[in-house]
Amino acid sequence: GQSLEQPSEVTAVEGAIVQINCTYQTSGFYGLSWYQQHDGGAPTFLSYNALDGLEETGRFSSFLSRSDSYGYLLLQELQMKDSASYFCAGSIKAAGNKLTFGGGTRVLVKP
Amino acid sequence: NAGVTQTPKFRVLKTGQSMTLLCAQDMNHEYMYWYRQDPGMGLRLIHYSVGEGTTAKGEVPDGYNVSRLKKQNFLLGLESAAPSQTSVYFCASRLTGLGETQYFGPGTRLLVL
Numbered sequence: 425g426q427s428l429e430q431p432s433e434v435t436a437v438e439g440a441i442v443q444i445n446c447t448y449q450t451s452g453f454y455g456l457s458w459y460q461q462h463d464g465g466a467p468t469f470l471s472y473n474a475l476d477g478l479e480e481t482g483r484f485s486s487f488l489s490r491s492d493s494y495g496y497l498l499l500q501e502l503q504m505k506d507s508a509s510y511f512c513a514g515s516i517k518a519a520g521n522k523l524t525f526g527g528g529t530r531v532l533v534k535p
Numbered sequence: 536n537a538g539v540t541q542t543p544k545f546r547v548l549k550t551g552q553s554m555t556l557l558c559a560q561d562m563n564h565e566y567m568y569w570y571r572q573d574p575g576m577g578l579r580l581i582h583y584s585v586g587e588g589t590t591a592k593g594e595v596p597d598g599y600n601v602s603r604l605k606k607q608n609f610l611l612g613l614e615s616a617a618p619s620q621t622s623v624y625f626c627a628s629r630l631t632g633l634g635e636t637q638y639f640g641p642g643t644r645l646l647v648l
Contacts, residue, residue, distance in 0.1 A: 457636075470603050506590060520568075520584075522593065523568075524580075527576055
């Protein structure tokens with residue numbers, strides 16, 4: 425089966441750095457994605473790692489280590505608008521190239 | 536270019552009633568997906584489609600049916616709604632190929648009394 429574990433909630437202040445970890449157990453896994461979802465909104469794509477290492481996209485970076493079945497999303501220079509839920513999702517190499525989502529991490533940014 | 540749209544935005548049903556949720560995308564994507572999201576939880580895949588005329592079961596398919604008669608539309612049906620199906624339903628689509636981003640619709644909030 426497939427499962428992805430992430431912390432349920434993280435609180436930080438504006439300007440800080442937050443790291444959201446994601447550990448996974450998946451068969452047929454080939455990549456890790458991260459999605460952001462604001463309250464009442466739809467998930468939107470943030471980042472994708474197909475290979476081990478760091479991917480940087482502006483203030484957000486994502487890391488993958490296949491040998492450790494582990495990845496993380498790094499949010500830098502936190503802003504109030506970053507208050508949202510963040511989901512890691514494992515890509516499964518099977519018909520439909522489905523995603524299996526973790527339970528999500530709620531990030532609360534305080535002034 | 537509207538992306539992924541969902542109809543309706545909100546619906547209240549009584550137990551045993553039926554309804555159909557419509558998802559439409561104008562990006563010529565091959566793959567489409569239906570998810571449900573319960574409060575404070577991640578998304579769980581209900582059904583998906585890899586092309587026009589094809590559908591397949593996801594993680595939680597019981598109580599739902601789907602159809603993909605046209606490439607741009609993916610319908611989710613509830614034949615006899617139950618309170619356990621109260622949830623937010625998201626549709627998503629993507630191109631073929633590994634690692635392609637999924638694009639989500641705005642969601643349909645369903646309350647079953």
